[in-house]
Amino acid sequence: MTVTKEDLDILVNYRREEGAVSFYLYSSPRETFPEFHSRLNSFVDFIGRKTRQDGRELRLKADFFTCVEKELTHYFPGDKHRTFCLFWSPEIYYYLEVPVRLREMAVVGPDFHTRPLLNALTQFERYAVLVFDRRTVRLFQYYMGRMREESALFGDYVLPNFNPSAGSFQSRREKTTARKIQESYYRHLREAARLTFDNFDRYGFQKLLLGSHVDEVNMIKRFLHPYLTERLAGQFISDPDDPEKIIEAKIVECVSDHRRRVEREKIQMLIDASAHRRAVLGVEKVDEALNADKVSELVINSNFHQEGYYCPQRHYINARPADNRCGICGRELLREPNLEDEIVEESWLKGSRIFNVIEEQEKFSDDQIGAFLRY
Numbered sequence: 109m110t111v112t113k114e115d116l117d118i119l120v121n122y123r124r125e126e127g128a129v130s131f132y133l134y135s136s137p138r139e140t141f142p143e144f145h146s147r148l149n150s151f152v153d154f155i156g157r158k159t160r161q162d163g164r165e166l167r168l169k170a171d172f173f174t175c176v177e178k179e180l181t182h183y184f185p186g187d188k189h190r191t192f193c194l195f196w197s198p199e200i201y202y203y204l205e206v207p208v209r210l211r212e213m214a215v216v217g218p219d220f221h222t223r224p225l226l227n228a229l230t231q232f233e234r235y236a237v238l239v240f241d242r243r244t245v246r247l248f249q250y251y252m253g254r255m256r257e258e259s260a261l262f263g264d265y266v267l268p269n270f271n272p273s274a275g276s277f278q279s280r281r282e283k284t285t286a287r288k289i290q291e292s293y294y295r296h297l298r299e300a301a302r303l304t305f306d307n308f309d310r311y312g313f314q315k316l317l318l319g320s321h322v323d324e325v326n327m328i329k330r331f332l333h334p335y336l337t338e339r340l341a342g343q344f345i346s347d348p349d350d351p352e353k354i355i356e357a358k359i360v361e362c363v364s365d366h367r368r369r370v371e372r373e374k375i376q377m378l379i380d381a382s383a384h385r386r387a388v389l390g391v392e393k394v395d396e397a398l399n400a401d402k403v404s405e406l407v408i409n410s411n412f413h414q415e416g417y418y419c420p421q422r423h424y425i426n427a428r429p430a431d432n433r434c435g436i437c438g439r440e441l442l443r444e445p446n447l448e449d450e451i452v453e454e455s456w457l458k459g460s461r462i463f464n465v466i467e468e469q470e471k472f473s474d475d476q477i478g479a480f481l482r483y
């Protein structure tokens with residue numbers, strides 16, 4: 109399911125005194141569906157018990173669980189990191205999945221617990237993908253690993269059966285015909301550009317991809333609004349008549365190329381900044397910076413995993429503390445098998461930006477975590 113801004117607004121603003129349920133379930137690429145399924149079961153049991161204890165007026169409908177089960181059985185991604193985010197109340201049911209790891213939880217409260225989701229969503233850009241040729245235009249949306257067709261156009265002019273630029277061998281009549289064809293071709297491209305702009309105006313997107321033949325891609329760039337030109341993130345060879353599976357595979361490749369470039373630049377900036385003490389690399393230095401409230405942006409590999417300790421007062425994190433006392437208040441530290449969750453949450457609470465590295469990045473493969481510092 110793709111999430112729209114309106115969906116998010118509804119979730120963020122929703123309030124129900126009798127209670128609403130938020131689930132975050134993470135599944136690693138190694139987990140099988142039966143394993144995941146039994147955990148889903150115990151999450152639902154947990155919610156059932158909790159709501160009875162609280163005396164909240166909240167009954168998980170049987171069909172809620174059936175619904176979730178059906179969706180996940182159908183879509184269970186197997187080889188990818190996924191967090192399934194479920195929001196439920198008697199009036200609302202939202203199911204979203206994000207291709208990154210979020211801390212698992214089941215929360216019952218008067219609001220939906222949307223913060224981890226919102227944070228994850230800031231990582232994902234919404235793409236519009238314009239796939240076209242001399243007749244057909246198709247516009248897709250690609251967001252968080254899902255593609256959806258938005259609109260299409262079909263040109264009704266006659267294709268040239270000779271090369272309009274062939275010059276002196278053409279008769280006057282052929283030239284006139286060629287010019288008319290070219291005019292309608294330009295009109296067609298203008299319409300494609302307008303369709304894309306309308307979509308931008310209505311829904312907003314951060315990035316634009318173009319799929320066509322090389323000449324056409326270069327040609328349409330002249331007709332694109334400057335707002336769209338500045339959002340161009342890639343192009344690929346494609347044909348609107350291609351099966352959707354093929355178009356989708358090309359989009360996925362183009363998006364991950366773009367993402368890889370953005371991440372590579374970020375990591376290079378991080379490495380350069382660390383040479384000037386404006387950034388740190390590695391979990392120990394990141395913990396130190398975080399404890400001193402000096403992190404402006406956390407950069408973390410989405411596969412990063414670390415055991416460690418934290419203070420129950422939640423102001424001190426340490427992967428390998430010298431003793432088991434908090435360095436700030438002296439309380440006994442608690443063991444945390446997934447310290448990365450604490451690090452991300454702590455960064456979020458302290459107002460730092462969080463940048464997830466999703467693609468494989470060689471220069472970051474040793475450290476896997478770093479932070480830009482406030483100064």
Ligand SMILES: [Zn+2]
Pocket residue numbers: 419420421422423424434435436437438439
């Ligand atoms: Zn402490």
